[in-house]
Amino acid sequence: MSEIAIVGAGFIGLASAASLMRDGHRVTLFDPSGVGQGASFGNAGTFAHYACIPVNNPSVFRDLPRYLFSGDSPFRLRYQYLPHLVPWLARFMMSSLPRRYEASAAALAALLAQAQEGYAPLLANAELARFVRSRECLYLYSNAASFDAARPALDLRKKLGVIFDVLGRNEIRALEPSLAPIFERGVLFSDSWHFSDPQGFLQALFEQLAVQGLTLERSTVSAVEPSGDGASVTADGVTRRFGHVVIATGARSAKFARQCGDVVPLDTERGYHVRYPGAQQLISRPVGWAERGFYMTPMSDGIRVAGTVELGGFSDTRNRSLLDLLTFSSRRALPGLETPDNSWLGFRPTLPDGVPVLARSRASERVIYAFGHQHLGLTLAGVSGRIVADLVARRAPPLDLAPYAATRFGV
Numbered sequence: 001m002s003e004i005a006i007v008g009a010g011f012i013g014l015a016s017a018a019s020l021m022r023d024g025h026r027v028t029l030f031d032p033s034g035v036g037q038g039a040s041f042g043n044a045g046t047f048a049h050y051a052c053i054p055v056n057n058p059s060v061f062r063d064l065p066r067y068l069f070s071g072d073s074p075f076r077l078r079y080q081y082l083p084h085l086v087p088w089l090a091r092f093m094m095s096s097l098p099r100r101y102e103a104s105a106a107a108l109a110a111l112l113a114q115a116q117e118g119y120a121p122l123l124a125n126a127e128l129a130r131f132v133r134s135r136e137c138l139y140l141y142s143n144a145a146s147f148d149a150a151r152p153a154l155d156l157r158k159k160l161g162v163i164f165d166v167l168g169r170n171e172i173r174a175l176e177p178s179l180a181p182i183f184e185r186g187v188l189f190s191d192s193w194h195f196s197d198p199q200g201f202l203q204a205l206f207e208q209l210a211v212q213g214l215t216l217e218r219s220t221v222s223a224v225e226p227s228g229d230g231a232s233v234t235a236d237g238v239t240r241r242f243g244h245v246v247i248a249t250g251a252r253s254a255k256f257a258r259q260c261g262d263v264v265p266l267d268t269e270r271g272y273h274v275r276y277p278g279a280q281q282l283i284s285r286p287v288g289w290a291e292r293g294f295y296m297t298p299m300s301d302g303i304r305v306a307g308t309v310e311l312g313g314f315s316d317t318r319n320r321s322l323l324d325l326l327t328f329s330s331r332r333a334l335p336g337l338e339t340p341d342n343s344w345l346g347f348r349p350t351l352p353d354g355v356p357v358l359a360r361s362r363a364s365e366r367v368i369y370a371f372g373h374q375h376l377g378l379t380l381a382g383v384s385g386r387i388v389a390d391l392v393a394r395r396a397p398p399l400d401l402a403p404y405a406a407t408r409f410g411v
């Protein structure tokens with residue numbers, strides 16, 4: 001039994017706490033914002049075990065002009081941030097070359113294949129399982145050309161074991177009659193599910209773990225310092241020693257990795273959501289619109305329209321045109337939607353190859369990294385937590401961890 005600190009109380013930190021406590025460790029979480037207030041708060045809520053195609057893929061080269069210059073592009077670059085972003089962007093483009101992208105997709109598929117099993121211990125609990133809505137996910141294309149362009153990625157998915165059906169106009173209408181008849185093709189991913197309230201799930205998980213002894217320190221960690229038989233955490237000026245420390249600070253993890261001997265090119269893909277209160281009966285499953293880069297997910301409080309990618313660092317300034325795109329496009333897809341009552345900006349933690357880091361630090365095996373889950377942190381939380389616990393216990397993890405090493409960037 002060890003005293004363990006987890007820095008960051010998002011999906012990855014909470015799932016790690018659950019796995020570590022199952023092994024009998026005493027865990028302290030550090031997070032100034034409380035539970036599930038980072039990227040974990042406002043995501044699309046989908047268990048996307050089919051999403052092994054990273055954003056870095058060869059279509060980036062073809063689509064870049066549209067991404068950068070079209071008004072309805074779900075991808076934006078904040079040009080003020082460009083000087084800072086250049087090294088990340090260069091690596092991202094290199095990772096989009098066919099061979100490298102296929103390696104990233106294989107690494108993601110291997111983790112995703114364990115994702116459901118990773119959640120099993122959490123969802124065996126009825127209080128937590130009540131947040132799960134078991135419906136397939138429907139991903140839509142409004143024109144046949146973009147579906148055809150997506151075919152190579154669908155073929156790779158199939159090769160990597162993802163199960164799906166391709167649908168035509170009528171089948172789409174039969175599944176979701178409230179959708180406007182503007183979609184030519186759809187892909188229905190089987191065995192998927194979504195959370196009715198992602199943050200509510202994390203809060204419920206936290207409350208259960210708190211009864212078993214989990215503590216939450218609402219303070220900001222400034223330093224993690226490894227030493228032979230443990231590591232120390234300095235939070236709000238107070239330093240405490242632990243047997244192990246887990247870094248699960250999402251997009252803010254690079255600083256701690258550097259303190260522990262690893263330079264990781266972690267940046268953020270900013271994403272947005274808008275919420276339509278009380279409209280959840282309009283659709284019965286998460287519906288994605290490929291060309292517009294978002295999902296519409298029926299949640300307990302309404303429909304959440306979440307997605308888009310903005311490369312632009314950590315400024316709190318919201319991109320009005322992306323929020324307008326979400327609103328305008330979701331109303332076009334679902335004419336029954338009225339007016340959104342709130343919006344949100346979150347920071348996905350993204351490495352240029354789209355693969356998370358799940359590894360021991362270079363300086364000490366007592367510091368474990370679990371960050372960089374890009375668009376998949378909710379989906380991969382269970383398996384990531386399990387891997388963290390395996391690394392602490394020195395048990396064999398459920399898969400080869402080489403693709404998830406912090407040292408893979410060679411810096």
Ligand SMILES: Cc1cc2nc3c(=O)[nH]c(=O)nc-3n(C[C@H](O)[C@H](O)[C@H](O)COP(=O)(O)OP(=O)(O)OC[C@H]3O[C@@H](n4cnc5c(N)ncnc54)[C@H](O)[C@@H]3O)c2cc1C
Pocket residue numbers: 007008009010011012013030031032033034036037038039040041042043044045046047048219220221222248249250251252270271272273306307308346347348349370371372373374375376377378379380
């Ligand atoms: C628009 C959008 C839609 C998405 N949709 C999906 C989806 O449908 N399915 C899916 O699987 N994923 C989705 N994602 C991705 C998913 O939300 C993230 O990958 C996931 O939330 C990352 O979890 P995390 O715990 O690593 O980070 P976070 O949730 O960001 O948690 C990190 C925590 O660390 C804390 N922290 C930071 N610095 C410090 C410090 N110095 N000291 C202490 N604490 C600190 C923060 O306060 C934060 O709470 C989406 C993301 C976005 C933005």
